[in-house]
Amino acid sequence: MTIPRIIHQTWKTVDIPAAYRGFQRNWKRHHPDHAYRLWTDADIDRLVAEEFPELLPVYAGYHTAICRVDLGRYLILLKHGGVYADLDCDCLRPMDPLLDGAEFVIGTEPDSHLALDKAVQRRLARILCPSVIASVPGHPFWRHILARIVEARNEEDVLDATGPFLLTRAWDSFPERDRVMLLPPHRFYPVDKDDCWNGRVFDLEFWERATRDAYVLHHWDGTWFRGDAAHGRLPTDVRVQVNDPTEPAPPAGPSPGGQPLISCLMVTRDRPALARRAIDAFLAQTWPNRELVIVDDGPDDTLADIVRGLARPEIRMLRLPDEGRSLGELRNTALDHAAGAYICQWDDDDLYDPQRLEYQLAVLSLTGARACVLARWMMWWPTAGRVAVSPVRDWEGSLLCEAAAMPRYPALRRGEDTPVVERLRRTVRMAALDLPRLYTYVVHGANTFDAAHFDVHWRHATARFEGERARAVLEELASRLPMLELPPPLPASAAPAAAAAEPDPAxxxxxxxxxxxxxxxxxxxxxxxxxxxxxxxxxxxxxxxxxxxxxxxxxxxxxxxxxxxxxxxxxxxxxxxxxxxxxxxxxxxxxxxxxxxxxxxxxxxxxxxxxxxxxxxxxxxxxxxxxxxxxxxxxxxxxxxxxxxxxxxxxxxxxxxxxxxxxxxxxxxxxxxxxxxxxxxxxxxxxxxxxxxxxxxxxxxxxxxxxxxxxxxxxxxxxxxxxxxxxxxxxxxxxxxxxxxxxxxxxxxxxxxxxxxx
Known part of the structure; x- marks a missing residue:
C-alpha cells in the first residue's frame, strides 16, 4: 500500500489567516497531482462522531481545543491516509522522494529542543513532532498511538496528552518501529523555536542556509498558546544603525498618536501591470492606518480604471497632463497631496513585504529617529534568474520619514531621491534598518538606470543566488509578496546537466x-x-x-x-x-x-x-x-x-x-x-x-x-x-x-x- 496523494490541513473555519495563505499555496503548487482538503473544527467533530464514536468521551473531555485538533489529525490519517501539515508549515519542495516506498513518515524536532526544561525533565533522547506526518490509512502505529492517548487522557500538559511527548513515548514502545520512517530534523524542522520567535528566520540569508536540504519549514507559531505573539513583532536581533548629526537620542516611546497615518507616495506612467502589483503590496500591509497617493502623467487609462474598480478609499489617484515633468517634480506633487504624519516612498515597479510599514515605523519609535531607510534590500533580475542581497548603503527608495522633516525632491529625472536622503542624514536623526526582505528591488530592464549600473550591484552583493537556490529564495518571497510570475522549476532530468555546466566554485x-x-x-x-x-x-x-x-x-x-x-x-x-x-x-x-x-x-x-x-x-x-x-x-x-x-x-x-x-x-x-x-x-x-x-x-x-x-x-x-x-x-x-x-x-x-x- 502506498501513501495516498492527498494533503490534509486543519483550521477553525474555512477562513484561514492571511499569514498562512502563501504556505497553503506552496503545498498545492508543489503537489499538483495531490488532492487537497482543509478540515474545519466542525469537520473534525463529525469525523469523530461518525467514524470513531468510541473516542467521543475522550475527545469531548479535553479542556483545550488543541488536544481535539491533535486527536483529529491522527484520526484523519488513520481513516484516509495522506500527508498532514500544520498551517504554519511551508512546503519547500515536493514530498514524493520521501513518500515513495514508505508507510509512515514523521520527523524529529531540532536537537536544541531537547535542552528545553520539559524535555530535560522527561529525559527525552528525541522528540517526534506531529506538525508534518504522512501515512497509509490504517497503519498499525495509529492504533498504538490511540491506545496511549486513551491512557493519557487525564494528563494536564498538552504535550503529554496528545502532542510530541505522547508521540515520542508511543514510538519508543511500538514493536514495529521499522515500519515508521523517522526523519532527522533538517528535513522538516531545519530551524528551532528560538530561530522563529526571535525573528532570525525572517533573515533571508539565514533562511537560505537553513533550508538547503529541507522539504518543509515549520515556523513554530504555536498559535494555540502564543496567540497574537506569533505574528507581527520586529525581530529581536535585527540590526539598526542610527546616524544623529544633531543631538542625543530622545527616549524611545510609542509613535505619536498611537497609529498615525502613513502616506505612501507612488509615481507611475504607462506600466499598469507593475503598478497593480505595487498596489497589491500596499493593500497587504499590516499597518492599518495608511493611504496610497498615486501620481500618473501618462496617457494610458488602464491603471485609472483599475483604481476605480478597487473602490478603496485609502487609494487616491491624481491624473496629470503629460507636460514632461521630471520625476522629482512628480514626487513633490504627491507630497503636496499627502495627508499623513509620515511619508513613505512607494515605487511602482518594486515589491514590499506586508510588514514593511509596521517594522520601519517601529524602528522610528524604538530609536527616536525621524527617518528610516533600509541598509540592505533584496534585488531580483527576473530575466536572468538571479536574486541577491544588496551591498550595504542607505537605500533611498526605502525611505520612511516624518512629514514634518521630509525635504522637497530636486527636479531631476533620475537619482532625485539621493539628495533627499543625504540632506536627512545631515540634518535629522536617521536609522538604517538591516532587514533586506522588507523591500525587493526588481531589475526588469526599464529601470531609470541601465544594466551596467545593476551589474555593479550584483558583483558587490552581500549574498547572491542563482539557479535552484534563486528559485528557492523567490518561492519564499512569493509566499508573502505579489509576484507577477516565477521562473519555471528546473526539470529533474535537466538538473544534473545544469549543475555540470556550472564551473567549480573557487x-x-x-x-x-x-x-x-x-x-x-x-x-x-x-x-x-x-x-x-x-x-x-x-x-x-x-x-x-x-x-x-x-x-x-x-x-x-x-x-x-x-x-x-x-x-x-x-x-x-x-x-x-x-x-x-x-x-x-x-x-x-x-x-x-x-x-x-x-x-x-x-x-x-x-x-x-x-x-x-x-x-x-x-x-x-x-x-x-x-x-x-x-x-x-x-x-x-x-x-x-x-x-x-x-x-x-x-x-x-x-x-x-x-x-x-x-x-x-x-x-x-x-x-x-x-x-x-x-x-x-x-x-x-x-x-x-x-x-x-x-x-x-x-x-x-x-x-x-x-x-x-x-x-x-x-x-x-x-x-x-x-x-x-x-x-x-x-x-x-x-x-x-x-x-x-x-x-x-x-x-x-x-x-x-x-x-x-x-
Missing part, C-alpha cells in the same frame, strides 16, 4: 605549518591528486616557529605551485611558542590553541581574496580520498568536517563533537581548565565514530584537520577566537561563534581522512 586551501618538513611531500601529493580543477584552487600557507627547514622547503616549491594553482600565498610569522611538554598536555592547551587561532586568522586575512569556499587542511594528514573536496561541497553546508581518524582507525579529531543527550545545552563546568572546556575523552561528548552510517550530522564543535567554511562567513566575521568564547577556543570557538550567527556546523562521519600517528 576554493582557497589554507594550511598552518610548523615543523612540517617530513609531512610536506605527502601533503602536496594528496593535494595534487584531488579530483578538482587546480585552476579553481588557491593555496595559502603560513609557516611559523619551525626548526626543521619547513620554510626553505616551501619557498623552493613556490614556482611550481604558482604554475599549477590559481593563486598561491606563502606567509611567515613566528609566535615564539616552543613547548617542552606534549602538545595534548592540558596545561598548555589554552596557550597552544590561542596561538594556532592567531595563526589561522593571520593566514585567512592575508590569503583570502574572491574565493567562494575556504578549505582548512592540516599538513600532517597522510591520506584522504581524491574526491574529498567534492564530497564536502556536495554536503551543501556552510561549515562541515569529515571524520579524521588515526591509521589504526581510532577517531583522532576530538574537537568535532556533539554534546551527548541529557547533558543540556552546555558542558560540565567541572571540565573547564584554564578557561576552556577540556573534558576527558567521551565525558558528555559524542564524536563522529558514534554516528557511522548516519549521513550528515549536526555537531557542536569542529576540528581543523579538514574544515570547509563558506568564505562569506569568514568575510562576515566568523574567525577562530584566540580567547575563550563561551568556554571554547580556536576551531571549537569558531563553531560556537557560528552558532551565535545562526549557522549550523555539520560532521560527515562516513567521510574518513587519516592523520599521521602521534
Amino acid at each position: 576554493v582557497l586551501v589554507l594550511t598552518p605549518a610548523k615543523d612540517a618538513a617530513r609531512h610536506l611531500p605527502r601533503y602536496f601529493q594528496l593535494l595534487d591528486r584531488l579530483s578538482y580543477d587546480p585552476a579553481r584552487l588557491s593555496l595559502g600557507i603560513l609557516e611559523s616557529d619551525s626548526g626543521d627547514g619547513t620554510r626553505a622547503l616551501l619557498e623552493a616549491r613556490l614556482p611550481e605551485l604558482r604554475v599549477r594553482y590559481r593563486r598561491v600565498t606563502l606567509l611567515h610569522h613566528d609566535f615564539g611558542f616552543r613547548p617542552t611538554v606534549p602538545r595534548w598536555d592540558a596545561r598548555i592547551q589554552r596557550q597552544r590553541r590561542a596561538i594556532l587561532a592567531r595563526a589561522r586568522n593571520r593566514l585567512l586575512s592575508g590569503a583570502l581574496a574572491d574565493e567562494a569556499w575556504v578549505l582548512w587542511l592540516d599538513a600532517d594528514l597522510v591520506d584522504y580520498p581524491e574526491d574529498l573536496l567534492r564530497r564536502m561541497l556536495a554536503a551543501r553546508r556552510d561549515v562541515v568536517v569529515p571524520h579524521c581518524v588515526l591509521p589504526d582507525g581510532r577517531t583522532f579529531d576530538l574537537n568535532t563533537f556533539r554534546i551527548a543527550p541529557g547533558h543540556g545545552p552546555v558542558e560540565d563546568s567541572r571540565h573547564m581548565i584554564d578557561g576552556i572546556y577540556q573534558p576527558p575523552r567521551g565525558a558528555g561528548r559524542l564524536y563522529l565514530d558514534a554516528f557511522s552510517g548516519g549521513g550528515i550530522v549536526p555537531v557542536n564543535g569542529v576540528g581543523g584537520t579538514a574544515l570547509l567554511v563558506r568564505a562569506d562567513l569568514h568575510r562576515e566575521g566568523l574567525c577562530f577566537p584566540p580567547y575563550p568564547h563561551r568556554g571554547y577556543i580556536e576551531t571549537e570557538g569558531l563553531a560556537a561563534m557560528a552558532a551565535d550567527m545562526g549557522v549550523g556546523c555539520w560532521g560527515m562521519p562516513d567521510l574518513r581522512i587519516v592523520h599521521a600517528a602521534v
